[in-house]
Amino acid sequence: MDRRRVPCTCLGSPELSTDVETRVLVINTGGTIGMVLHDGVLSPEPNALVKTLRKLPILHDKKYAEKTKLYECYKPEDKTLVLPKSKLDKRVVYTFLEYSPLLDSSNMTPNDWTTIGKDIEKYYQEYDGFVVLHGTDTMAYTASALSFMCENLGKPVILTGSQVPIFETRNDGRDNLVGALLIAGQFNIPEVCLYFHHKLYRGNRVTKVDSGSFKAFASPNLPPLANSEVDININWDTVWRPSTISKFTVYTEMNHNVGLLRLFPGITADTVKAFLKAPMEGVILETYGSGNAPDNRPDLLDEIHKATKRGLIMVNCTQCLRGTVTISYATGQALSKAGVVAGFDMTPEAALSKLSYVLAKQDLSLEEKKEMMSRNLRGEMMADVQGAKLSLSDSRFIEIIARTLSIGCKEELEALRDALTPTLACAAAKNGDIEALEAIRDMGTDLNKANYDGRTPLHIAACEGQVNVVEYLLGKGVSIYAKDRFGDTPLRNAILLSLATSGDLEGLKIWKLAGVDMATSGYDEKTPVEVVEGCSSGESSLSLELSPRKRLSAEEERCASRPPPEGAGAVSVSESDRDETKPDLCKQCQMTIAELRRQALALSDPASFKVSE
Numbered sequence: 001m002d003r004r005r006v007p008c009t010c011l012g013s014p015e016l017s018t019d020v021e022t023r024v025l026v027i028n029t030g031g032t033i034g035m036v037l038h039d040g041v042l043s044p045e046p047n048a049l050v051k052t053l054r055k056l057p058i059l060h061d062k063k064y065a066e067k068t069k070l071y072e073c074y075k076p077e078d079k080t081l082v083l084p085k086s087k088l089d090k091r092v093v094y095t096f097l098e099y100s101p102l103l104d105s106s107n108m109t110p111n112d113w114t115t116i117g118k119d120i121e122k123y124y125q126e127y128d129g130f131v132v133l134h135g136t137d138t139m140a141y142t143a144s145a146l147s148f149m150c151e152n153l154g155k156p157v158i159l160t161g162s163q164v165p166i167f168e169t170r171n172d173g174r175d176n177l178v179g180a181l182l183i184a185g186q187f188n189i190p191e192v193c194l195y196f197h198h199k200l201y202r203g204n205r206v207t208k209v210d211s212g213s214f215k216a217f218a219s220p221n222l223p224p225l226a227n228s229e230v231d232i233n234i235n236w237d238t239v240w241r242p243s244t245i246s247k248f249t250v251y252t253e254m255n256h257n258v259g260l261l262r263l264f265p266g267i268t269a270d271t272v273k274a275f276l277k278a279p280m281e282g283v284i285l286e287t288y289g290s291g292n293a294p295d296n297r298p299d300l301l302d303e304i305h306k307a308t309k310r311g312l313i314m315v316n317c318t319q320c321l322r323g324t325v326t327i328s329y330a331t332g333q334a335l336s337k338a339g340v341v342a343g344f345d346m347t348p349e350a351a352l353s354k355l356s357y358v359l360a361k362q363d364l365s366l367e368e369k370k371e372m373m374s375r376n377l378r379g380e381m382m383a384d385v386q387g388a389k390l391s392l393s394d395s396r397f398i399e400i401i402a403r404t405l406s407i408g409c410k411e412e413l414e415a416l417r418d419a420l421t422p423t424l425a426c427a428a429a430k431n432g433d434i435e436a437l438e439a440i441r442d443m444g445t446d447l448n449k450a451n452y453d454g455r456t457p458l459h460i461a462a463c464e465g466q467v468n469v470v471e472y473l474l475g476k477g478v479s480i481y482a483k484d485r486f487g488d489t490p491l492r493n494a495i496l497l498s499l500a501t502s503g504d505l506e507g508l509k510i511w512k513l514a515g516v517d518m519a520t521s522g523y524d525e526k527t528p529v530e531v532v533e534g535c536s537s538g539e540s541s542l543s544l545e546l547s548p549r550k551r552l553s554a555e556e557e558r559c560a561s562r563p564p565p566e567g568a569g570a571v572s573v574s575e576s577d578r579d580e581t582k583p584d585l586c587k588q589c590q591m592t593i594a595e596l597r598r599q600a601l602a603l604s605d606p607a608s609f610k611v612s613e
């Protein structure tokens with residue numbers, strides 16, 4: 001795949017200027033969305049989907065593509081399309097990667113999950129988000145499996161498809177595809193999701209509930225992450241944030257010796273015994289109500305106990321569409337005594353794929369695997385069912401302001417909190433005040449929320465060199481990919497700052513070659529060159545070297561900026577905190593730069609920096 005264009009106005013005449021473009025990779029695995037009738041039955045048709053989409057104005061802005069020479073930058077040309085400008089003034093450029101053969105999802109296997117995961121990993125740095133076109137029959141299984149396989153995910157991966165082929169006059173495919181593209185390309189939701197009929201669900205919370213309705217899916221135990229109505233409304237409080245700062249990887253080892261056993265009245269002990277025998281290693285037991293099973297059947301419970309004692313992991317999930325497993329009934333306690341692990345409110349699809357993922361972790365003991373099954377890894381369950389959302393009243397200063405403004409009802413309080421806390425959090429980040437950030441977070445504020453400039457507390461901390469705050473925020477799952485209104489991410493701020501203030505000529509040159517405009521100022525109106533001059537006395541060779549912006553040809557301008565060259569993001573880190581070649585930088589500056597560089601390197605190589613999960 002190819003390079004990213006410069007979203008800038010320096011393409012010569014204004015009409016050639018590009019809008020802010022984001023990029024989405026569309027992995028087409030098959031499903032009804034691209035099917036056509038063959039001999040009276042629906043089956044996938046290779047290459048048909050892209051050809052059709054290119055003719056639909058709501059799915060491909062041909063004029064924009066030709067006017068801005070889209071195809072000279074994004075390859076393969078015949079697989080790249082661009083949506084009309086969105087309400088957020090962005091252009092989602094999307095490129096198709098089509099599998100062969102295209103599958104009806106009834107034919108999907110864990111090996112196909114691995115293929116999808118590996119492709120996401122392969123193209124992860126080049127795209128802002130990913131859409132996976134998939135059949136609906138097993139979409140919930142694939143979405144659940146990918147949610148566990150994608151470790152430390154920092155970008156949206158959205159599965160979608162349709163109940164009626166996109167080629168038909170009436171269909172749900174076009175709406176589902178556009179909705180998934182707009183969310184994947186415009187919102188930083190670091191989760192594997194499923195988008196269907198105007199709603200975005202967490203991938204491991206969803207199940208297919210209707211084979212004949214456009215409302216084919218439901219998320220019984222968790223509200224949608226987003227609703228696509230007149231506007232796309234994201235429920236940010238519900239979005240899952242990883243609490244580690246390790247690099248994104250895809251874990252492809254999945255244990256296949258797992259199964260689903262659904263209890264029914266009169267089930268025989270022989271049936272259970274046959275199902276649980278080796279090589280079975282893990283079973284999801286689908287039970288009645290809030291996790292109940294017969295407690296007057298010692299033959300049944302004995303077979304279960306024998307299996308768990310020999311090391312089989314059994315997880316108790318309710319057959320009910322909604323609700324959770326508790327041990328409030330004697331019939332539920334009987335299973336717990338037989339060694340069955342509570343699955344709380346997980347869907348069977350999520351529990352099964354989680355069990356397959358956990359059992360494949362060879363480095364874990366049996367007890368560690370059981371503990372992992374009971375721990376919330378990707379928001380797949382509400383383990384702490386007693387947990388109550390912290391109320392606003394835990395924060396005195398909001399109360400004081402609310403009382404001053406005579407605000408009373410909860411909705412107004414929440415609106416006040418959402419209006420004030422992002423700016424307060426940014427101020428706390430600038431001052432290095434972690435306690436204040438903790439207090440703001442305890443109020444239920446998402447520390448990813450940005451201020452009026454689209455800058456998050458992590459942007460501010462990275463720019464101000466507040467290393468401890470950077471570490472704290474990364475540990476709370478704050479995204480390094482969030483873009484402010486200048487298009488800057490915290491990671492880019494941090495690396496540019498460290499390179500500029502350390503006078504790292506080579507590093508700055510790499511970024512310049514990668515298309516970073518050294519004349520572009522950051523949020524504080526300072527260019528990297530000015531930062532250098534501000535940090536070391538006198539005219540430095542660096543500023544002379546960098547300040548006259550070499551006029552690139554129109555061709556080069558169009559395709560000037562691309563993801564940093566391999567390794568450039570992981571700046572060459574001087575292990576010593578002092579950089580002897582720049583004695584004129586203050587000690588604190590030197591310390592901060594070295595630490596920021598370590599953070600930047602850690603983000604690309606977890607081996608040098610670990611935070612426990």
Ligand SMILES: NC(=O)C[C@H](N)C(=O)O
Nearest residue numbers: 031032104105135136137
């Ligand atoms: N609506 C669909 O996509 C159903 C189809 N059989 C599939 O799962 O691939």
